[in-house]
Amino acid sequence: MVGNLLLRGMVAGLIAGILVFAFARFFGEPLVDAAIAFEEATSQAAGAAAEPEIVSRATQAGPGLFTGVIAYSVAVGGLFALVFAFVQGRFSSLSARGTSAVIAAAAFVAIDIVPAIKYPANPPAVGNSDTISVRTELFFLMIVVSVASMVAAIALARRLTSNYGAWNAAIIAGVLFIVFIGLVEYLLPPVNEVPENFSAMLLWRFRTTTIAMHMILWSVLGLGFGALAERRLGVRTGFRSAYR
Incomplete structure (x- = not known):
């Protein structure tokens, strides 16, 4: 199967x-x-000097x-x-x-x-080529935290369903997910490498x-x-x- x-x-x-x-x-x-x-x-x-084009x-x-x-x-x-x-x-x-x-x-x-x-x-x-490894690590860290938080929120919603009902449990878990993700994104360092022009x-x-x-x-x-x-x-x- x-x-x-x-x-x-x-x-x-x-x-x-x-x-x-x-x-x-x-x-x-x-x-x-x-x-x-x-x-x-x-x-x-x-x-x-122009960089050579390895792949067209x-x-x-x-x-x-x-x-x-x-x-x-x-x-x-x-x-x-x-x-x-x-x-x-x-x-x-x-x-x-x-x-x-x-x-x-x-x-x-x-x-x-x-x-x-x-x-x-x-x-x-x-983007700066010198920071590509750092930017990649931060991006994948954000994915890991986000996926783990989503799984935790779903598990919490299931646990709260018996006491609050499916709808209210989903709202509570969703709000906590948003608050936690907002805090994580606030604490992680920003990346701003866009050229001015x-x-x-x-x-x-x-x-x-x-x-x-x-x-x-x-x-x-x-x-x-x-x-x-x-x-x-x-x-x-x-x-x-x-x-x-």
């Missing part, structure tokens, strides 16, 4: 990856080209982008299916589609939205496009995998006992 769900998760990830690639190719890559043009113009104005932009924006997005999406789809298999029948009384949608929404918030509030994505020409509109469009790409990924996984899993699980009974 788990292997079948894993396969369906990877299929859903493949579909999501194709859609994300199409979106990134037509909406994201022009923004990357604009940022690179700004970077090159700034370097020329400063008299710096055509390869980066085509086969390279496609390979990276598909590999990532399929891997995330497989992990998504494993989380679904662990949750459904143990911690959730929702239908397969409902559980899938809830997991996808929670993952989108914890993995993408929360970290992006503190450390949003930046296009080329934004860099286009604010270009920066905004790049960041919102990045968020939209992740939204497509999690939406397709949540809805697509839910439909695939429900078709598979609909022919069986006793799903809860199958994992005991």
Whole structure:
């Protein structure tokens, strides 16, 4: 059963990856080209020598982008299916589609939205190469804290449900999650390495496009995998006992 769900998760990830690639190719890559043009113009104005192009932009924006997005999406789809298999029948009384949608929404918030509030994505020409390791560590630290906090909030909501009801328990846990994340993001050091003359509109469009790409990924996984899993699980009974 788990292997079948894993396969369906990877299929859903493949579909999501194709859609994300199409979106990134037509909406994201022009923004990357604009940022690179700004970077090159700034370097020329400063008299710096042009860096050799190891991989052409055509390869980066085509086969390279496609390979990276598909590999990532399929891997995330497989992990998504494993989380679904662990949750459904143990911690959730929702239908397969409902559980899938809830997991996808929670993952989108914890993995993408929360970290992006503190450390949003930046296009080329934004960021100091000397601080890339520090910035990467801070970003992944924010993801770990966010995911752990989301799991803790869900566990707290389940524990409070018997005393306060599902709705009130969810509100209490959600408020505590927001307060804790707000405190963590306040305490973590900020990163501000945007050049003074860099286009604010270009920066905004790049960041919102990045968020939209992740939204497509999690939406397709949540809805697509839910439909695939429900078709598979609909022919069986006793799903809860199958994992005991």
